[in-house]
Amino acid sequence: MGYENIIAETTEGGAGLIRLNRPKALNALNGALMKELADALRAFEADDSTGCMVLTGSPKAFAAGADISEMAGLEYPGVYVDDFLSGWEALSACRKPVIAAVSGFALGGGCELAMMCDIIIAARTAKFGQPEIRLGIIPGAGGTQRLARAIGKARAMDMILTGRMMDAGEALQAGLVSRVVEEDALLDEALKAARTIAGFGRAAVLAAKEAVNAGMDMPLSAGLRFERRLFHALFATRDQKEGMAAFLEKRKADFSGG
Numbered sequence: 001m002g003y004e005n006i007i008a009e010t011t012e013g014g015a016g017l018i019r020l021n022r023p024k025a026l027n028a029l030n031g032a033l034m035k036e037l038a039d040a041l042r043a044f045e046a047d048d049s050t051g052c053m054v055l056t057g058s059p060k061a062f063a064a065g066a067d068i069s070e071m072a073g074l075e076y077p078g079v080y081v082d083d084f085l086s087g088w089e090a091l092s093a094c095r096k097p098v099i100a101a102v103s104g105f106a107l108g109g110g111c112e113l114a115m116m117c118d119i120i121i122a123a124r125t126a127k128f129g130q131p132e133i134r135l136g137i138i139p140g141a142g143g144t145q146r147l148a149r150a151i152g153k154a155r156a157m158d159m160i161l162t163g164r165m166m167d168a169g170e171a172l173q174a175g176l177v178s179r180v181v182e183e184d185a186l187l188d189e190a191l192k193a194a195r196t197i198a199g200f201g202r203a204a205v206l207a208a209k210e211a212v213n214a215g216m217d218m219p220l221s222a223g224l225r226f227e228r229r230l231f232h233a234l235f236a237t238r239d240q241k242e243g244m245a246a247f248l249e250k251r252k253a254d255f256s257g258g
């Protein structure tokens with residue numbers, strides 16, 4: 001695929017891989033990169049052979065935030081009227097799961113991008129932060145909302161108001177990331193998880209992601225009802241028949257996606 005700021009490839013086992021590729025600028029997220037990222041995600045969403053995506057950066061940086069050189073000269077009427085950076089929703093709109101494999105800096109929009117993913121796996125070198133306050137702004141791609149939900153109000157306030165960074169160990173302990181691995185094992189670990197997910201029944205995977213995310217926005221009683229509806233609906237799939245038959249026959253399930 002002809003991208004200039006990212007590298008997108010289909011890997012074995014149904015895992016789509018997207019690498020942010022502006023390493024000299026620590027993968028600063030400019031408009032061109034974000035457009036390519038949205039295009040690549042949409043292509044993987046539309047590709048039946050892809051069941052899960054991995055989003056990663058380079059060793060020194062997952063992404064050090066939105067591109068400050070692109071933002072510095074902007075004025076209010078322009079950013080408001082043009083809805084500056086509105087294209088960032090492509091990642092959170094994905095129905096297939098996306099795993100962030102984070103090495104090095106994940107700052108500002110980089111941290112927000114990781115938090116839009118469904119699972120964050122971090123290398124020991126990972127550093128997370130929302131340093132926007134140092135630039136005279138606040139997080140604008142969900143940082144004040146997703147970070148507070150992920151690690152709680154007290155820790156999120158600490159991060160957002162002081163602009164300090166959190167290392168991988170603290171991020172694991174706080175619940176921002178689900179695993180911490182050695183840097184040289186990061187991509188393998190993320191792709192392995194992606195292949196595991198891609199090997200399950202597609203409808204069950206989409207429903208699981210949808211149920212967890214919907215529940216974050218609902219009272220518990222509504223979330224439980226929503227979950228029950230999706231649970232019942234999965235009995236209309238061939239993959240439910242196959243999964244349960246395979247268990248009873250003591251063999252590996254062969255999910256067809258139907």
Ligand code: DAK
Nearest residue numbers: 025026028064065066067068069085088107108109140141
């Ligand atoms: N933008 C542009 N260039 C960046 C950059 C960034 N965010 N981060 C790093 N770079 C560039 C540096 O300018 C430098 O370029 P050259 O000077 O070599 O040309 C190169 O990357 C290497 O960086 P350093 O020389 O600074 O490297 P160090 O190891 O010394 O320091 C650092 C690494 C990550 C601590 C430092 O680079 C840094 O503090 N970077 C800025 C981090 C930051 O403030 N990030 C937040 C940006 S604001 C929204 C969507 C998104 C956003 C908002 C709204 N909507 C949907 C509405 C997001 C906003 C942000 O992310």
